[in-house]
Amino acid sequence: MQSCALSLSSQEICSAPGALRAPTLYLSPTSVRPGDSVLLQCSMFSQFLATRIIFCKDGEEISSQRGLEKKAIYGYNHVVSGVSSGNYTCGYEIKDSNNRVKRSQLSPVQRLGVSGVSHVPRVRCSRPMGAAGSGGQYVPRPAPLPAAPIGLEQRTVTTGNRDRPNLRTRQAAPPSDFTHGNITRLGLGAMVLLVLGLILAEAYYSCPTGAL
Secondary structure, three states, X not given: OHHHHXXXXXXXXXXXXXXXXXXXXXXXXXXXXXXXXEEEXXXXXXXXXXXXXXXXXXXXXXXXXXXXXXXXXXXXXXXXXXXXXXXXXXXXXXXXXXXXXXXEOOOOOEEEEEOOOOOOOOOOOOOOOOEEOHHHOEEOOOOOOXXXXXXXXXXXXXXXXXXXXXXXXXXXXXXXXXXXXXXXXXXXXXHHHHHHHHHHHHHHHHOXXXXX
């Protein structure tokens, strides 16, 4: 139960330090790359035995150690990652003669910079405007088809599935006058003209010359 209380108080000191004299934090080196190791050393100036030493980053605990008798400097090796850049401090706790826990002020801030960290930009692609298909699926609108030349008939043929239609345009030849029906009508007209011509010729030659 005691360790839980110490852990809670050590977390508090990073955001709510006490009034005891602040320690000094040494950080070496101050500019590193991911994978490097940084040594943080917290040096205290207290006549009381420190019960716990706490290392903080940006107001949050990153490591803590139990205090040892006659030890004034405590070290912590931090392996650098891409999120290690920030402000580092340290503090300590003691117990007075009445066994009450008191906290120190935080040490002056030491800034750690991490170089060589690449940031991949996030790209958001907006969906183009179009008609929505069934179930919220996007169905692209086909581009307008070019006008057919004069005298040609334009036909649109749709292939593929419903979600991804494939539109193709076929141009049909103009309707021809020489269809079977037209040819039949022309033949009947020619026969009628021929019969009429024969009738007129027979009537002409059968009449006497003086009657004309």
